Amino acid sequence: MQFESAYYSRDDENVPPHIHDIFEHGLPADFRLIGATTRQPEEIPSAIRSRCLEIFFAPLTDAQVDQIARRAAAHIPIEVDEGAIRVVRRYCQNGRDAVNLIQIAAGLAQADGAARIRAADAQWVADAGQYVPRPEVRRRKNPEVGSVYGLAVYGPNLGAVMEVEAVAVPAPPGRGRITVTGVIEEEELGARDRKLRRRSMARNAAENVLTALRGISGPDPQDFDIHINFPGGTPVDGPSAGAAMAVAVYSAVTGHAVRHTLAVTGEVSIRGGIRPVGGIAAKVRAAGRAGLRTVVIPCENEESLPGEVGGLEVLSVDTISELIAIACKESVALTPARGGEPASILSASPQG
Numbered sequence: 001m002q003f004e005s006a007y008y009s010r011d012d013e014n015v016p017p018h019i020h021d022i023f024e025h026g027l028p029a030d031f032r033l034i035g036a037t038t039r040q041p042e043e044i045p046s047a048i049r050s051r052c053l054e055i056f057f058a059p060l061t062d063a064q065v066d067q068i069a070r071r072a073a074a075h076i077p078i079e080v081d082e083g084a085i086r087v088v089r090r091y092c093q094n095g096r097d098a099v100n101l102i103q104i105a106a107g108l109a110q111a112d113g114a115a116r117i118r119a120a121d122a123q124w125v126a127d128a129g130q131y132v133p134r135p136e137v138r139r140r141k142n143p144e145v146g147s148v149y150g151l152a153v154y155g156p157n158l159g160a161v162m163e164v165e166a167v168a169v170p171a172p173p174g175r176g177r178i179t180v181t182g183v184i185e186e187e188e189l190g191a192r193d194r195k196l197r198r199r200s201m202a203r204n205a206a207e208n209v210l211t212a213l214r215g216i217s218g219p220d221p222q223d224f225d226i227h228i229n230f231p232g233g234t235p236v237d238g239p240s241a242g243a244a245m246a247v248a249v250y251s252a253v254t255g256h257a258v259r260h261t262l263a264v265t266g267e268v269s270i271r272g273g274i275r276p277v278g279g280i281a282a283k284v285r286a287a288g289r290a291g292l293r294t295v296v297i298p299c300e301n302e303e304s305l306p307g308e309v310g311g312l313e314v315l316s317v318d319t320i321s322e323l324i325a326i327a328c329k330e331s332v333a334l335t336p337a338r339g340g341e342p343a344s345i346l347s348a349s350p351q352g
Helices: 017-025 062-075 082-091 095-111 119-128 202-213 239-254 280-289 299-304 320-328
Strands: 147-155 158-170 178-181 186-191 194-199 224-229 262-264 294-298 313-317 344-347
Touching: 062 082, 062 095, 082 095, 082 119, 095 119, 147 239, 147 280, 158 239, 158 280, 178 202, 202 239, 224 239, 239 262, 239 320, 262 320, 280 294, 280 299, 294 299, 294 320, 299 313, 313 320
Parallel strands: 147 262, 178 224, 262 294, 294 313
Antiparallel strands: 147 158, 158 224, 186 194, 313 344
16 A cells, blocks of 8 residues: 655655655555544444444443542642542543543632632532433332332443332223333434434333233233333333333232342343343443342343353343242242243342
8 A cells, every 4th residue: 555645755864764664665455443432333434334343342430430530630730539539430431521520620629729629629510511420320228019120221331220110000900001201202313414313112112011911920910000110311222121111010010029139131022031132241230330239131141241240149031920030039920831941040149
């Protein structure tokens, strides 16, 4: 491959020898260009993406964000309060945001004559810069009826714990209705030159859940008005939240409480199967960060688990009956047409 430039002259002695060599003899065409960015994949032009091998790195941990923020403050130099570091950990998910927040907060503190970055300085920057906080769910202290933790992915390798709640009110037999709230019905993805609109399938997934639950012994979900809600506004595409909706609805209909240290993920088929979903590694890490103890995943996702699960108990299931038996700590019977193998324990930690 040959190069040309109006700024290159073979007679210029100030040009380094290796540059002379490139322009005189060219370069082999089998080179590789490596780039890194914090932009979303949809923001990269498709002509570039089609010629790239994309590698997504794991998100920074709280400890890594903490370290980056402290180093940024040390380079200014200025002292930083622990409260300010907590603000950085809550609002920053990459090193660039952490450094920018610290630098601006340092300027604000110095303008006020302060000798250190205070929590109020960091919070002001986060609010003024419209930083989006990391999705966080406070773990419940006790088991509750109709409430379960689901798992979602809201970016490359970025997992989140979401709460799913359900309420069931008796209705005339066979005339129950279902309501789903708290989900974004339609979202727009992509950059300025390329937009993609995606509709949520949460309601369709809820219909699948009700059909599957009718194959389980117990009250018929169609005899209840059921309201399913997703508090907090976490993006929900639908199918992967099926397992969480199934547990929440079953708990609401039967009155059996759900374990408060457990999170579930998986798609529910109308025949009561638990289908595989994406983002398992990110979801498991999110459950660990939230302080949960047990994660239930589809059997077909076992190979997608990260190498280290951080002491979590990870259980795999094939059927909705196995899922409910784990989540509600009770024995559940399916109709004779749907037998199932016991849940397999991948990594046991006898807690909760």
